[in-house]
Amino acid sequence: GQSLEQPSEVTAVEGAIVQINCTYQTSGFYGLSWYQQHDGGAPTFLSYNALDGLEETGRFSSFLSRSDSYGYLLLQELQMKDSASYFCAVRDRGATNKLIFGTGTLLAVQP
Amino acid sequence: EAGVVQSPRYKIIEKKQPVAFWCNPISGHNTLYWYRQNLGQGPELLIRYENEEAVDDSQLPKDRFSAERLKGVDSTLKIQPAELGDSAVYLCASSVNRVSENIQYFGAGTRLSVL
Numbered sequence: 001g002q003s004l005e006q007p008s009e010v011t012a013v014e015g016a017i018v019q020i021n022c023t024y025q026t027s028g029f030y031g032l033s034w035y036q037q038h039d040g041g042a043p044t045f046l047s048y049n050a051l052d053g054l055e056e057t058g059r060f061s062s063f064l065s066r067s068d069s070y071g072y073l074l075l076q077e078l079q080m081k082d083s084a085s086y087f088c089a090v091r092d093r094g095a096t097n098k099l100i101f102g103t104g105t106l107l108a109v110q111p
Numbered sequence: 112e113a114g115v116v117q118s119p120r121y122k123i124i125e126k127k128q129p130v131a132f133w134c135n136p137i138s139g140h141n142t143l144y145w146y147r148q149n150l151g152q153g154p155e156l157l158i159r160y161e162n163e164e165a166v167d168d169s170q171l172p173k174d175r176f177s178a179e180r181l182k183g184v185d186s187t188l189k190i191q192p193a194e195l196g197d198s199a200v201y202l203c204a205s206s207v208n209r210v211s212e213n214i215q216y217f218g219a220g221t222r223l224s225v226l
Contacts, residue, residue: 024186030213031213033213035217040129040219040222041219041221042115042202042217042220043154043202043204043215043217045214045215045216048213048214049178050213054220075198079119080175087153087154089213091212091213097167097209097212098156098159099156099158099169099213099215101154101155102153102155103153104151104152
């Protein structure tokens with residue numbers, strides 16, 4: 001089976017850089033995704049790492065290291081609107097191929 | 112382009128009552144998913160459709176939950192009868208196909224409260 005662990009809460013100030021970690025235990029997966037969810041809103045796709053390394057999309061970057069069973073989401077130049085929950089997710093390589101989400105990290109950006 | 116549309120946004124019912132949720136995926140998306148999200152948790156898959164065929168319903172409590180996707184477009188998820196533990200947000204998502212399953216587009220969800 002799969003399990004993904006994230007810190008429950010992270011606090012940072014506007015303009016800062018924050019890293020949200022995701023560690024996982026899995027028997028096999030296709031890649032690591034990140035989703036953002038504002039309170040009461042829909043989860044929104046942010047990034048996907050199919051291979052090890054860093055993927056950059058504007059202020060957001062995501063990293064994957066399969067050998068370390070570890071990934072992270074890096075948010076730069078934080079803005080108040082970045083306050084939200086962030087979920088990592090892996091697509092199971094098993095029979096179901098389903099997307100399995102982590103427990104989520106609540107990011108609070110302070111002025 | 113319209114996103115995934117769900118209705119209703121909120122539903123309050125008493126236990127043992129039936130309830131139904133509706134989802135209209137993004138046009139052209141063949142794969143549709145229903146998730147349940149409990150407070151403070153990530154979404155958990157209930158059922159996945161490829162066109163009109165349910166390809167993974169292993170997590171769907173079949174004694175009380177049912178779903179359908181007629182004509183491979185809109186979908187409904189039903190609970191009958193509802194229990195207190197069913198209170199959660201029910202999310203619908205779609206993707207172009209299973210190959211692009213890592214990138215899913217979610218609706219805003221239906222927040223169900225069972226009293």
